[in-house]
Amino acid sequence: MKVRWWKIGLILLGTVILSGCLFQPENNPPVPALTIDLEQGYAPLTVSFDASGSYDPDGDRLSFVWDFGDGTTGSGTVVKHTFSSPGEYTITLRVVDPRGGEASASAEVNVLPVPEGKILRRYHWDYDGEPQYLEFLIPESLYLRYHNQVRHPLIDNYNYGDYVIEPVDDPTLSDLADALQARATGGRVGVLDYILAFVQGSIRYVEDQPGMEYPLYPIETLVDGKGDCEDTTILYVSLVRALGYPDSEYHVTMAFVDTDADGTPDHVLGLVPITQAELDDLPGTTGVWTIDGTLYAVAETAVNPELSGYIRLGTDPWGIGPDAIKQRWDY
Ligand SMILES: [Ca+2]
Ligand SMILES: [Ca+2]
Ligand SMILES: [Ca+2]
Ligand SMILES: [Ca+2]
Incomplete structure (x- = not known):
C-alpha cells in the first residue's frame, strides 16, 4: 500500500490552521462587582x-x-x-x-459639607474585634462655652459631679448616646458595654500634670479626643445618663477610689447599677460590687487599647472591691 505522506502532512496542517485561526473560541466579557x-x-x-x-x-x-x-x-x-x-x-x-x-x-x-458652626469628629474604635466608625458633629459654640471656662487647680476640691450634671450639653450628648445605642446589640447591658468601648477606644489616655487634676467637660473630651481617668469617666457617665434624656432611666454613679490602699483616692471610675438577671449578660466577671444592697458593674474608662486592650463592663482591673471607694457621685 502506497502511503502519500505529503497528503497526510497537508491534512494535519489544515487542521492546525482551522482550529488555531478560524475557530478561535468566543471571548466573554468580565463580570464586574463593586x-x-x-x-x-x-x-x-x-x-x-x-x-x-x-x-x-x-x-x-x-x-x-x-x-x-x-x-x-x-x-x-x-x-x-x-x-x-x-x-x-x-x-x-x-x-x-x-x-x-x-x-x-x-x-x-x-x-x-461640614455645616457652619459645627466641629466634625471621626471616631474609630473596636468592639468584639470588629472595627467601628462614627462621624459626629459638635456645636462649636458649645465647645467654646466649656473650653473657655476658668478652672482652678483641684487639689482637694473634687467637684467632678458638676461636670456631669451640667445641663447645657445634654441634647448633644443625647444625640451621640442615641447614635451609639442604635449600633449596639444585646439589650441594656450590651448598650452600656458598647458605649464603654467607644470611650475607651476613641479617647486617647493623656494624664494631667502631676499634682494638678484638671477635669474636662464631656464636650471638651469629645472634641480634643483625649483625657485621663476623671475626664473619660465624666464622659461615660454623662453619655449613659443622656441615653434617657430628658427622663433618664439609666441611673449611674461615679466613684473616687483608692487603688493602692494608702488611704488617699487616686482614680475615678464609673459604676452602673445592674439587676440580678442582667448578670448573665455582663461581659466582665471580676467587677460586680454590692453597695447599699444594689449591684453595680464597674466601668473602667481609662484604657490605652494599644497597651492593655479593652476592659469590658463588669471588670475590676485593680482588684480593689467596693471598700476602695472614698467618694461617690450619684445621678
Ligand atoms: Ca474573557
Ligand atoms: Ca450634662
Ligand atoms: Ca483631666
Ligand atoms: Ca491611693
Missing part, C-alpha cells in the same frame, strides 16, 4: 472601593481601571480615595480582560 464602605459622609471623605468580587467567565486575568468622578483615576482591585470637596460623585469601575473584553459598574458617593 462594593464601597461608605456612601455618604462629610468632606474630606475617604472611601474604600473593592472590585475583588469581579470575575471573567473564561478565567481571563483582569485589570481594573477606576474613575472617581472628580477628575482623578486609579487602578487595582481594592483602592482608597479621598474626596476633598463636597458634591455628588459617580464612581466608575472598568474591568478589562486581555482580549479586549470589558464591562463597567458604577456607584454613587455623596460628600457633604
Whole structure:
C-alpha cells in the first residue's frame, strides 16, 4: 500500500490552521462587582472601593481601571480615595480582560459639607474585634462655652459631679448616646458595654500634670479626643445618663477610689447599677460590687487599647472591691 505522506502532512496542517485561526473560541466579557464602605459622609471623605468580587467567565486575568468622578483615576482591585470637596460623585469601575473584553459598574458617593458652626469628629474604635466608625458633629459654640471656662487647680476640691450634671450639653450628648445605642446589640447591658468601648477606644489616655487634676467637660473630651481617668469617666457617665434624656432611666454613679490602699483616692471610675438577671449578660466577671444592697458593674474608662486592650463592663482591673471607694457621685 502506497502511503502519500505529503497528503497526510497537508491534512494535519489544515487542521492546525482551522482550529488555531478560524475557530478561535468566543471571548466573554468580565463580570464586574463593586462594593464601597461608605456612601455618604462629610468632606474630606475617604472611601474604600473593592472590585475583588469581579470575575471573567473564561478565567481571563483582569485589570481594573477606576474613575472617581472628580477628575482623578486609579487602578487595582481594592483602592482608597479621598474626596476633598463636597458634591455628588459617580464612581466608575472598568474591568478589562486581555482580549479586549470589558464591562463597567458604577456607584454613587455623596460628600457633604461640614455645616457652619459645627466641629466634625471621626471616631474609630473596636468592639468584639470588629472595627467601628462614627462621624459626629459638635456645636462649636458649645465647645467654646466649656473650653473657655476658668478652672482652678483641684487639689482637694473634687467637684467632678458638676461636670456631669451640667445641663447645657445634654441634647448633644443625647444625640451621640442615641447614635451609639442604635449600633449596639444585646439589650441594656450590651448598650452600656458598647458605649464603654467607644470611650475607651476613641479617647486617647493623656494624664494631667502631676499634682494638678484638671477635669474636662464631656464636650471638651469629645472634641480634643483625649483625657485621663476623671475626664473619660465624666464622659461615660454623662453619655449613659443622656441615653434617657430628658427622663433618664439609666441611673449611674461615679466613684473616687483608692487603688493602692494608702488611704488617699487616686482614680475615678464609673459604676452602673445592674439587676440580678442582667448578670448573665455582663461581659466582665471580676467587677460586680454590692453597695447599699444594689449591684453595680464597674466601668473602667481609662484604657490605652494599644497597651492593655479593652476592659469590658463588669471588670475590676485593680482588684480593689467596693471598700476602695472614698467618694461617690450619684445621678
Ligand atoms: Ca474573557
Ligand atoms: Ca450634662
Ligand atoms: Ca483631666
Ligand atoms: Ca491611693
